[in-house]
Amino acid sequence: MKSKGEIKMKKRGKYKMLGWIIALVIIVSLGIGGTVGLSYFSKERSEAKNLPLNGVNFSRLNDGTYIGEYKGGMYKWRENEVRIKVSSGKVTYIKLLKNKENKPPEFTNELFNRVIKAQSLQVDTISGATLTSKAYLKGVENALKQAQK
Secondary structure (H helix, E strand, O other): OOOHHHHHHHHHHHHHHHHHHHHHHHHHHHHHHHHHHHHHHHHHHHHHHOOOOOOOOOOOEOOEEEEEEEOOOOOOOOOEEEEEEEEOOEEEEEEEEEEOOOOOHHHHHHHHHHHHHHOOOOOOOOOOOHHHHHHHHHHHHHHHHHHEO
């Protein structure tokens, strides 16, 4: 017959083993979840990184106010809508109307001022926000396509 001490030690061993099994299941679940999440994130980043910006001839713009939008890519993370104004054949005003990200106005003002100054979409993006910058520039491009002669 086993003593009470031996029975308690056997129970502790079972609980210890159960604890390790639970910990292992949690670690494996987190690993799988992280891998799946990283896969989604990588695909969206790749799409945004390779977003082309080349469809506008700035020397052929009709005066007026135009609205452009970018649907935000695969997961709609960078969806935005902009309003632009063209006067005397030049872009004179760009305003962000809607976006899903919470960027401060200084961010978009700096980016849009670069476009206005250069009269081009081929401008330096905002450091640390390259993909978001490209998405906003795509919204501007879509508005400017309507303004082309």
